[in-house]
Structures are given as structure tokens and as C-alpha cells.
Amino acid sequence: MAELVLGPVVGGVHAHGAKLWGRADEQTMMYAWIGREPDLSDAQYVGATLLSADTGFAGVVSLSDLQPDTRYHYTLTLDETPPHPQSGPYPSFRTAPEEGDDQPIAFAFGSCFLPRRPEDDAIFTALDQRRLEEDLRFWLLLGDQIYADAWDANGLGRVALTADDYRAIYRHNWSRPALRHLLAHLPAYMIWDDHEVDDDWHWTNLDRLTADIPWWDKAIRWWHRRPREERHLSRKRVRAALQAYWEHQVLHAPPLLHPPEGADIQRPQILMGDEGHFGYTFTYGNAAFFVLDTRFHRVKAPEQRRLLNPAQWRALENWLLAMRDRFPFKFIVSSISLLSDSWADLARDRWNGFPDERRRLLHLIAAHRVPGLFILTGDLHAGHAIRAEIRTEDGERLTLWEFCASPFAQKINGLARYLWRAHAPWPVRRLQRLFVVDRPHFGVVRLTSEPQPGVSFTVYDAQNQPLHQVWVPHPMGGTESLLAEPEP
Numbered sequence: 001m002a003e004l005v006l007g008p009v010v011g012g013v014h015a016h017g018a019k020l021w022g023r024a025d026e027q028t029m030m031y032a033w034i035g036r037e038p039d040l041s042d043a044q045y046v047g048a049t050l051l052s053a054d055t056g057f058a059g060v061v062s063l064s065d066l067q068p069d070t071r072y073h074y075t076l077t078l079d080e081t082p083p084h085p086q087s088g089p090y091p092s093f094r095t096a097p098e099e100g101d102d103q104p105i106a107f108a109f110g111s112c113f114l115p116r117r118p119e120d121d122a123i124f125t126a127l128d129q130r131r132l133e134e135d136l137r138f139w140l141l142l143g144d145q146i147y148a149d150a151w152d153a154n155g156l157g158r159v160a161l162t163a164d165d166y167r168a169i170y171r172h173n174w175s176r177p178a179l180r181h182l183l184a185h186l187p188a189y190m191i192w193d194d195h196e197v198d199d200d201w202h203w204t205n206l207d208r209l210t211a212d213i214p215w216w217d218k219a220i221r222w223w224h225r226r227p228r229e230e231r232h233l234s235r236k237r238v239r240a241a242l243q244a245y246w247e248h249q250v251l252h253a254p255p256l257l258h259p260p261e262g263a264d265i266q267r268p269q270i271l272m273g274d275e276g277h278f279g280y281t282f283t284y285g286n287a288a289f290f291v292l293d294t295r296f297h298r299v300k301a302p303e304q305r306r307l308l309n310p311a312q313w314r315a316l317e318n319w320l321l322a323m324r325d326r327f328p329f330k331f332i333v334s335s336i337s338l339l340s341d342s343w344a345d346l347a348r349d350r351w352n353g354f355p356d357e358r359r360r361l362l363h364l365i366a367a368h369r370v371p372g373l374f375i376l377t378g379d380l381h382a383g384h385a386i387r388a389e390i391r392t393e394d395g396e397r398l399t400l401w402e403f404c405a406s407p408f409a410q411k412i413n414g415l416a417r418y419l420w421r422a423h424a425p426w427p428v429r430r431l432q433r434l435f436v437v438d439r440p441h442f443g444v445v446r447l448t449s450e451p452q453p454g455v456s457f458t459v460y461d462a463q464n465q466p467l468h469q470v471w472v473p474h475p476m477g478g479t480e481s482l483l484a485e486p487e488p
Helices: 116-135 164-172 177-185 217-223 233-250 310-323 356-369
Strands: 005-013 017-024 029-034 044-049 058-065 071-077 092-094 105-110 139-141 188-190 280-284 287-291 328-334 372-379 385-391 397-405 427-437 444-447 454-458 464-472
Touching: 005 071, 005 092, 005 164, 005 177, 005 280, 005 356, 005 464, 017 029, 017 044, 017 071, 017 310, 029 464, 044 058, 058 427, 058 464, 116 177, 116 444, 116 454, 164 177, 188 356, 280 427, 310 328, 310 356, 356 397, 372 444, 397 444, 397 454, 427 464
Parallel strands: 105 139, 139 188, 287 328, 328 372, 372 397
Antiparallel strands: 005 017, 017 058, 029 044, 029 071, 071 092, 105 444, 280 287, 385 397, 385 427, 444 454, 454 464
């Protein structure tokens, strides 16, 4: 008999809908039920989907016609039998407020989960406690949801090579009880980073015909006598990782801005000339989010380096213009840091490794005078809050903040505190890092409109204890923000 081995996961939540995701261990139908009662005594059947081998037995049921800002209980079953009330209470989610609703909201974010010990998922127990204490509305997982290349800790004992290998690692990570519980109870928005494929991977030409990883990864694997196929990144392996990423992280995401070819049949392709990418946008009350895909078109070649392709650049600029005066709070979600530099960054795998594109983004923000804009990021294995003062062409001052939360559970970058380089690329005139966090943690962002509009960022450790906090008043009616001060 088929069993649901991963899930449920709640994703793609908006004011009138959501997506419910699950993965079974063999081909079967998956049925979705929702209701307002915790025991689902009022359960309504709302849809079904076939979980087939083509998608690794993963699938999603899309919900529609829901009420905004409303809590629904739900369950997924692998037969048509309605849920039994005595098996409750069932997990729940809350739909988003209507666009423009200025009620206060709080959400969490973070990145980088490589479980090596049973206690490594304690961070998710702490995050779940935080969810219950202050009604967190959703969370953002900003990449490295798996570590396909960590042969000593990924559950495989080798570097992932095939789609089934990558699927097995998702099952290894996402089966952790605390994480599985949290994914069922707190709506998630996800984007990949490098380890969903391999460490610091990139294309070596604009046609995306060949891929590569850093020389030191190859040397380490050679030293450990890893097979040749684990020491080199083939296009076939990228496609395998891409398929598993699609099945586990994209199926339940909001609609993509420009889906790659093959997405309509659940088999995304890597084709020359195809401008498709995995970036998407969503809104939540009075906040707007642009979730960047910084991986699918990344090129490191002697003649050219590229982070975002033209289609995503167009979408990002249009979004900045459209959201500028429409939403008081705007977030660019990037799996890699925009504002952080290090004296010891050999890989240059973040925005600092693509200086022309970093200047382009900062110039767009300055040229369009976008107030109330924040960067959310992860990846660094050390959290931070960075304030950047940007000068527009007519001399006005604009403040841009970057909030970083990383890792959930992974090796800590203990040198981040000492090796930070306050490099201010044009048009940034001044950078200030307010704090650095060098232990496993997650971040919580709170948006308030009354009595004083603003944004707070708080970092919590694996015991749900606050470590650092900043408060940023919103620049109402202008382009200037204030220096962070203790949250009132």
C-alpha cells in the first residue's frame, strides 16, 4: 500500500488559495481535504492529483476560492476515504490578507540545512515555538535545502549523480520530524542555491552546454578517492538535480515569471536560447516580494560572467517600478548576499563576484528611488544586518537594508566576524554592519503600520532565544530611512 513519505507541505499561499504538496513511495492518487474545524468534522474534498514516477511520486493539489486571512485545517490522503475526526487535530494554514491590508504580519526566513546529528533539527523546533508564540504567517527557505555534494552526511554516502539520488537526499533531509512538522504547519516559499546541485556550481558558457565546480572541490574529492563522475559536473547531472528541485521546491511555489521550456509537462529543460528561469513574485498584505533565481543562468567564463539572464532583469526592473509606490514594504529575496564582502572570499560566488550586475541592481534602486526596500539573504553560514546609504543622482539619500539568516544547521563561518570588508560599490556611499551571528539561527521579520510604520529583524537561536534585533522606521513620504535603533 502506498505511503506518504514526505509532506504535507503548504506552499503558494495567497488571499484566495494555496498549494498542498506531498510525495509517496509509489504511484497513487493523492486527495486533499480542508475544513474550518481542527478535527475536520466539516471536511470538504477539494481536489486530487496523480503521483507518478515522472515526478518522483511527488505532486500538488491547488486550492482556490478560499477566504482571505482565514485559517483552514487540512489533510492529504492516498484514498478517497474522508478524514476521521478522531484522528485530529489536523495541521492548518492561514490564507494571506487581501492585497494592501495593513495589518501587522511576521514571517521567518533562513537557509542552509545539513543535518549531521539528531539534534541538528532543534532549530526547527525553536522556529515552531516562535510560530505559536506570535502567529508567524509563513517562512522563506533561501537555498541549500539539501547538500547533494556532502557525501559524508547526505544519507547516500556519495555525491548525488542521478535524479533518484537527489530525490533520496530530499527524503533524507525532509524526513527529519521537526522540519516535517514545520513544513506542514507553516506555509513555505523556497528558492534554490548551489548545493541543490553541487558546491558553487556554474555554467562555463552562455549556451549552458558545460558546467563546472571549483578546483578545490575536485581536489578534495580526488584526495578522498571519490569516483571521477563525482569530481566533475556533467550537464546530465545538472538536469537530474533540476528535475528533483522542480519536484520538491517548485511544484508548490507561486507561478513562475518565465517558466523554462518543458515546465508545462513537469520536465523543465536546459535549452539554448530559452530565457526561462525560476524567479517568482508574490504579495502578502502590504508587502511585495521578488524571489530571485541566481543559479539557473549563472555563467563564469573568461569572456563573460553572468548572474541573471535578460528576462529576469526585465522582470526585476518592471517589478521595482510597479511596486515602488504601490506597497510600503518591498523585499528582494536573494539566495546570495548583495552587500556583504569578505577579505577571504576565494570563490566570489555571491553578488561581489559579478560586480557589473551588482552595480546595475544598486543603480536601478537609486535611479527609481525605491523607498522601503529590503534584501533578504542566506548562504554565508553567519547572519547579519547591513545598512547601505545610497546617493541618488540628484544627491538625495536612500537607505537599503540587507538581512541575512544562515545557517539552520551547518558548519559556522567563525571568521565572518573578522574578515568582513566594508566595500561600498557605486552608488553606495556608506556601509555599516550592525551585527554578525555565528551560531545556528533563523530570522524573523515583523511589519507594522501602527502606531509607527516600520520593519524589525530579530535573530533567534536553536533555543528560541533572541540574539540581535534592529528596528527600521519606514521612510513615509520620502526616500530617507533612519539608522537602526533598539526595537521599541
